[in-house]
Amino acid sequence: MAFPIDHTFVDLTKLNLPNKPHLGHVTNMSPFRPNLLPIFPRALRTSTRLLSSLGSNRVVDPNGSVLIETTTSPSPSPDVTGGVQDVYGEDAATEDMPITPWSLSVASGYTLLRDPHHNKGLAFSQRERDAHYLRGLLPPTVISQDLQVKKMMHTLRHYQVPLQRYMAMMDLQETNERLFYKLLIDHVEELLPVVYTPTVGEACQKYGSIFLRPQGLFISLKEKGKILEVLRNWPEKNIQVIVVTDGERILGLGDLGCQGMGIPVGKLSLYTALGGVRPSACLPVTIDVGTNNEKLLNDEFYIGLRQRRATGEEYSELMHEFMTAVKQNYGEKVVIQFEDFANHNAFDLLAKYGTTHLVFNDDIQGTASVVLAGLLGALRFVGGSLANHRFLFLGAGEAGTGIAELIALEISKKSQIPLEEARKNIWLVDSKGLIVSSRKESIQHFKKPWAHDHKPIKDLVDAVKAIKPTVLIGTSGVGQTFTQDVVETMAELNEKPIILSLSNPTSQSECTAEQAYKWSKGRAIFASGSPFAPVEYEGKTYVPGQANNAYIFPGFGLGLIMSGTIRVHDDMLLAASEALAEQLMEEHYEKGMIFPPFRNIRKISARIAARVAAKAYELGLATRLPQPKELEKCAESSMYSPSYHSYR
Numbered sequence: 001m002a003f004p005i006d007h008t009f010v011d012l013t014k015l016n017l018p019n020k021p022h023l024g025h026v027t028n029m030s031p032f033r034p035n036l037l038p039i040f041p042r043a044l045r046t047s048t049r050l051l052s053s054l055g056s057n058r059v060v061d062p063n064g065s066v067l068i069e070t071t072t073s074p075s076p077s078p079d080v081t082g083g084v085q086d087v088y089g090e091d092a093a094t095e096d097m098p099i100t101p102w103s104l105s106v107a108s109g110y111t112l113l114r115d116p117h118h119n120k121g122l123a124f125s126q127r128e129r130d131a132h133y134l135r136g137l138l139p140p141t142v143i144s145q146d147l148q149v150k151k152m153m154h155t156l157r158h159y160q161v162p163l164q165r166y167m168a169m170m171d172l173q174e175t176n177e178r179l180f181y182k183l184l185i186d187h188v189e190e191l192l193p194v195v196y197t198p199t200v201g202e203a204c205q206k207y208g209s210i211f212l213r214p215q216g217l218f219i220s221l222k223e224k225g226k227i228l229e230v231l232r233n234w235p236e237k238n239i240q241v242i243v244v245t246d247g248e249r250i251l252g253l254g255d256l257g258c259q260g261m262g263i264p265v266g267k268l269s270l271y272t273a274l275g276g277v278r279p280s281a282c283l284p285v286t287i288d289v290g291t292n293n294e295k296l297l298n299d300e301f302y303i304g305l306r307q308r309r310a311t312g313e314e315y316s317e318l319m320h321e322f323m324t325a326v327k328q329n330y331g332e333k334v335v336i337q338f339e340d341f342a343n344h345n346a347f348d349l350l351a352k353y354g355t356t357h358l359v360f361n362d363d364i365q366g367t368a369s370v371v372l373a374g375l376l377g378a379l380r381f382v383g384g385s386l387a388n389h390r391f392l393f394l395g396a397g398e399a400g401t402g403i404a405e406l407i408a409l410e411i412s413k414k415s416q417i418p419l420e421e422a423r424k425n426i427w428l429v430d431s432k433g434l435i436v437s438s439r440k441e442s443i444q445h446f447k448k449p450w451a452h453d454h455k456p457i458k459d460l461v462d463a464v465k466a467i468k469p470t471v472l473i474g475t476s477g478v479g480q481t482f483t484q485d486v487v488e489t490m491a492e493l494n495e496k497p498i499i500l501s502l503s504n505p506t507s508q509s510e511c512t513a514e515q516a517y518k519w520s521k522g523r524a525i526f527a528s529g530s531p532f533a534p535v536e537y538e539g540k541t542y543v544p545g546q547a548n549n550a551y552i553f554p555g556f557g558l559g560l561i562m563s564g565t566i567r568v569h570d571d572m573l574l575a576a577s578e579a580l581a582e583q584l585m586e587e588h589y590e591k592g593m594i595f596p597p598f599r600n601i602r603k604i605s606a607r608i609a610a611r612v613a614a615k616a617y618e619l620g621l622a623t624r625l626p627q628p629k630e631l632e633k634c635a636e637s638s639m640y641s642p643s644y645h646s647y648r
């Protein structure tokens with residue numbers, strides 16, 4: 001179907017039909033939208049009769065794409081009943097088989113005001129208020145969406161507590177979706193820290209207490225054997241992106257179990273606001289296999305399963321059922337973004353499903369791509385190529401080893417040296433110290449490529465002194481681990497030390513922006529995972545960058561979707577990094593920035609999407625053919641706009 005995915009109606013007057021439509025044949029017609037035929041499974045059945053009354057066996061949209069087609073076969077195949085595809089098995093079901101009673105109605109009056117997808121609040125015009133039975137349900141004034149944005153920002157700025165802002169934003173998302181996205185797009189730099197890190201971290205910790213309305217799809221062990229049915233309970237059918245977590249490693253806050261749902265919800269808000277993917281095409285999912293967080297298990301307001309985490313086969317079987325059901329229900333072009341899984345599952349899931357599904361691990365791959373872009377930008381300050389630099393990581397998990405591997409891949413490709421060779425300048429420290437060859441037998445598989453020959457070193461500062469890195473990257477999830485000693489040593493070793501404190505939320509950042517600039521005497525090139533305000537140091541203002549995968553995944557996902565790509569490839573991550581790095585302009589360098597500002601993020605995302613899509617076409621992984629000529633324009637024009645529509 002070539003129709004935009006949030007169109008659940010098709011205008012019969014605009015279609016290529018031989019006879020005038022006889023609307024009596026469609027039971028779901030709206031009195032307010034008389035020419036609109038609902039495109040929903042149940043409506044498809046009623047439309048079969050409509051089609052025969054029109055003397056046609058197909059409905060074609062203005063672009064020539066078939067929207068509805070009756071079968072001409074005398075003996076329909078088992079999944080084609082009554083002449084149309086029996087999408088959810090309603091027609092094939094016998095009387096004793098349960099089905100989902102899908103129905104579609106057109107919202108008006110009170111229901112319309114309570115429908116977050118269509119509600120416009122005080123922005124309903126007088127004519128719309130008459131046409132849609134709203135008169136008296138709203139006070140007399142009519143205001144524009146822009147004024148609504150202004151008012152909402154005024155309200156948000158009055159809240160002193162970040163969590164209050166978060167709750168107000170979530171409430172808006174659940175009551176007036178377009179206004180929520182308009183606000184987020186127009187004030188992205190101010191509101192990103194509200195709906196995303198750091199505030200979303202606190203929201204997840206307190207999710208049970210602040211929980212008002214469920215968001216997203218909860219799939220727990222109780223749903224084993226029924227996951228396909230659960231997916232079918234979700235009201236939207238055309239899903240393009242799923243962000244899924246099992247809540248075991250939420251930011252640097254550890255196991256938050258079912259309350260990790262704040263993360264997929266937040267990430268998908270960014271898919272829409274930053275990447276332009278329609279909200280109706282986004283599905284947040286939390287897999288609940290229990291939690292090992294004692295505090296939550298004993299919290300009377302905890303919303304998840306009250307048991308310790310299932311592991312081993314029980315875990316894998318649930319995940320496999322989920323992955324299979326997703327492909328069965330939505331096909332193979334749905335992006336499945338793994339988010340905030342613990343590393344003992346994350347690497348295995350990515351490896352296992354990377355060859356059968358369109359999967360992307362944001363913590364391993366998205367983080368790698370954004371950090372590589374930042375480093376390419378930082379070369380401008382420090383000179384040379386990546387091959388001339390030495391890297392030391394604190395933290396050798398998903399983010400640390402993911403970034404390390406992409407840096408090595410970039411060096412290997414650019415310098416035409418083997419990957420093994422490129423890895424030699426990259427060192428990692430985990431909770432037990434520097435990863436060295438004598439530890440090789442006892443470390444997890446994803447650390448093994450980094451076990452170089454060296455004597456063991458326990459402390460970070462000693463590792464800094466021994467390795468002499470030019471770049472220090474924090475991915476430990478532990479705050480304040482870049483001590484004054486560590487930063488000063490980096491500054492002794494380097495004229496411009498590159499220091500990235502990537503751990504989230506702010507409380508877990510390896511050091512603050514102020515510490516990095518102060519302890520390096522203003523010489524550090526610094527960026528952090530969660531935002532820090534500009535810092536004044538000895539009369540100069542330093543603008544820290546935000547090295548967060550939010551720069552990458554929305555545009556990356558858009559690129560996959562717009563090209564109909566079926567698998568993720570590392571070269572697409574490199575393409576995304578290059579696209580992001582190229583958008584760093586002279587004016588940004590002058591302020592010491594290594595990332596372009598977030599306020600231009602939709603433009604940035606369109607460029608990333610175009611480059612990712614181009615790479616997918618080059619690799620033969622894109623299925624949307626022929627390849628559009630101008631991919632960036634194509635990306636821009638396909639982006640969701642939050643402006644209100646006017647109603648008939």
Ligand SMILES: NC(=O)C1=CN([C@@H]2O[C@H](COP(=O)(O)OP(=O)(O)OC[C@H]3O[C@@H](n4cnc5c(N)ncnc54)[C@H](OP(=O)(O)O)[C@@H]3O)[C@@H](O)[C@H]2O)C=CC1
Pocket residue numbers: 249250251252253342343362363364367394395396397398399400429430431432474475476477478481502503504505508528529530547548549550
């Ligand atoms: N800015 C961004 O875009 C992103 C930031 N992150 C952040 O990065 C952090 C880590 O995430 P992730 O890699 O997925 O987590 P993992 O759990 O996979 O890895 C954490 C690593 O840190 C090590 N570690 C823990 N404590 C210490 C310590 N005190 N000293 C040295 N090393 C330590 C662990 O060691 P061991 O292996 O021995 O247990 C492990 O290697 C999180 O805070 C997360 O929010 C993640 C993704 C994106």
Ligand SMILES: CC(=O)C(=O)O
Pocket residue numbers: 197250251252340362363503504529548549550
């Ligand atoms: C940003 C992110 O994905 C994380 O901290 O896990």
Ligand SMILES: [Mg+2]
Pocket residue numbers: 251339340362363
């Ligand atoms: Mg994450």
